[in-house]
Amino acid sequence: MTAAVDQETGEVLTRPERPLAARNWRIGIAVLLIVGVMWSFSGLDAGLRDVVEAPREGWKIVKEMWPPAFKTVYHRGAVGKIFESLYVAWIGTMIGAILSFPLSFLAATNIAPTALRVPIRQVFNAIRSVPELIVAMVLITVLGLGPWAGALAIGLHSIGTLGKLSTEVIETSDEGPLEAISAAGGTWVSRMRWGMVPQVLPTVIGYWLFRFEINVRASAVLGLIGAGGIGGELVSQLNFRNFPEVGAVLLMVIAMVLVIDTISGFARRRIIAGSGRKIDDDETGRTVNLIGDLGGSGLTR
Amino acid sequence: MSDAVAPVAVRPRKPRPQLHTYLLVIALAAFTVFAGRQIGFRWSSFIDIWSNPFWGRFWPVPWGWVLDRHNVLDALVETFQIAIISTTIGCTLALPIGFAMSKLTTPNTPTFWLSRTVMSIVRAIPDLLWGKLLVTAIGIGAFAGAWALTIFSLAVMVKLFSETVDAADERPLEAARAAGGRHTPAVRTAVLPEVFPAFVAYALYVFELNIRASLVLGLVGAGGIGRVVETQRATFNFDRLMGILIIMFVIVMSIEQVSVAVRKRLV
Structure with a gap:
């Protein structure tokens, strides 16, 4: 040099x-x-x-695995199993969303008293730390084999993750509208209904959809232990080493995941950006950041 | 201004939701009911679960058994080994591939599309399915688990990382190219320093994911603590299972705390 x-x-x-x-x-x-x-x-x-x-x-x-034996798996009802996985994921997300939303109000620093907040947060954390596969394994012993145990396991796990995320959204919300409502003489309920819910709902629904995408993957896995869906089909084909059939099932799983991701991603952007505005790069960038920040809450993509 | 019109206290009418909003809500509700029927949704389950005498078998935890080295600790060490090796290798490989997957730093368009397509397909297969596939391909054990998580963490990492590279400042790269830098050195000196803190933060996050995943990999025969969970469940020793679950809870929580704290400092 x-x-x-x-x-x-x-x-x-x-x-x-x-x-x-x-x-x-x-x-x-x-x-x-x-x-x-x-x-x-x-x-x-x-x-x-x-x-x-x-x-x-x-x-x-x-x-x-090539060429994939679509015909054989079709006759074994694999398409129905794919839909079963979707149903499991959907019901699981619904259970998680409906139960976590009210709970997350009770866990937020700016709303709930400490005595209520701390235990609920600990419940969220405890639920979150147990993998849904193990929850499903335990529930199967109580409810029996089948998709319902899987859906409930996904639902329980989603309460933890969605609860944490929604709590964070509520805590970072603007307190101006709430103050305005109390100044106008509004009660606690109307403050929440008209001040808080409209503010947080778009982001929270975005998280629900995002969780649905994750749950679709989870429900494909749950079949491995007999909790319904396409995973069971994959396991039986793998155990008999029928690789063309395995290839077909795998391609179906990939197709399902990619289709759901596309639809849900579109819906998420539409909800966060609103209908009237064109979504520019900056905005999608922010959505990405929002999702990138999900740290530790089960972003398994 | 005496002729000013006194404000009339009329509340403006609330805009009515559009027809397609109603239709969407009805369709989603119908789908939910339909899906619930398909998978055998039962309200009674919510009560059944609580009143099940089976929960008594989860308590008390036989700590003597759980804390015995050969029962749990060895398998737990294996879980950590799987997570460490797959995070390190997966993230190292993700560095060049992540650059190839960003419009800003990709060497050429075919590489860009090829890496994007392959990686989104790899990502579409959940981690445990990778585990099951690799157990079938290369045999039962932690080795298959390490492969599965390496592949999966690579796929997750390149997505997060390439999105960060997309958002990086393009001017240093332009300057490096104008000064005559070839592609790789230009990216290394102009883009890498900007995105490296994010890379480390994501790597910690992927490590967290891998610890979570390797806790259950054993259920499909891919090594780690899940192996112990599976045998204890098969022999209905739910009290021991409870002990393992408590240990998992402690590990996941502490790793998350550490990782969140470090990531906050980095980014």
Whole structure:
């Protein structure tokens, strides 16, 4: 590298060195990651040969899946199972939405007293931390195998996640309308009905739809443990190693998820942006941010 | 202004909802009822669940069994190992692919479309289905689980990351290109520094997702604590199951707290 020379003073310009602390941090984190990965790999009970072998095995199976045997799975009623998954997701979302909305008012800092708020929040957290698959597993023992146990499991889990998100929306709302209503002599109920609900509802419904998209995926998984829907079909085909049928079922799952995502994404943007306005890039960008902020609340995409 | 018209205290009429709003609401309600009937919705279940004598079997938790090293802890360590390896590898791979998936930094249009299409298909298959598929392909065990979560975290990461790159400032990149930078160095020096904090924040978030997912991967035979959950359920030891659930709750909550705190600092 030739050093640059300042035209006026003739002074040799050198590039300033990077700060040492930053470099040390970088090396430290890199070492930590590498050691972490090596330690984790040692626990996986696999050799380096397996790492090379696994993609080959996977590819072999992908090749066997082609051409997908749509006819066989159609005769086994896979289309009905796809719809069953959708119903499970929809009912689950409905249960979650209807129960979480009133609860989230009681959990918001700006509305509810501490004595009420804290326990409800803890309930949301507790529900959220148990995976819906395990909730479904327990519910199956009570309600028996079938889609209803799956829908209820999804519903319960959605109460936790939707409750947390709606609470946050309520807490960040504008208090002006509420104040105006109390100044005009409104009661608590009318403050909520006319001041709060119209303010938060578009965002909250956006979250419901978003949760519906996640629940569609979850309900496709729930069949793995016998809670109805397309997952059960996938498992039985995989267990018999009927790979063309597996390919067909997988393509159906992919199609279902992508179609629902598209419809729901459109509806979400329409609700948040309103009908009259054209949605410009900035606005969609904000929707993305809104969703990107869902941290820790079950954004599994 | 004596001839000013006194304001008439008439409340303006509320605009009536349009016809298609009614139709939409009716259609959604009808769909809900129909879906409920299809899956066997029962109001009585809400009472049945509470009054079921079965809940007595969840208590008391046999802490001696739960805290014994060989029963739970070993499987829990495996869960962490799966999450660490899949997050690290998945996120590292997501860096170049995420850049390829953004209009701003993609090397060329075919790469852009190819990576977008492939990744949205990969993302459409839920994590546990990946687990089940890979268990069938490469055998039961944590290795299959690690593969499944690597693939899935790659797909989630590239979506979040490429959206951040889309929103990045394009002027530094333009400057780097004007100064004669080739594609990769230009992206590395002009875009990467801007989006890297977000990348780290997302990586932490993906780690959180992976911990949650690897808790249940064992249900499909892909290793981790889910393996223990499955055997205890199969043998109806619900009190032990309760102990494991409490441990899961503690882990998920503490990881979420840490990850949220770090992410707040980063972004």
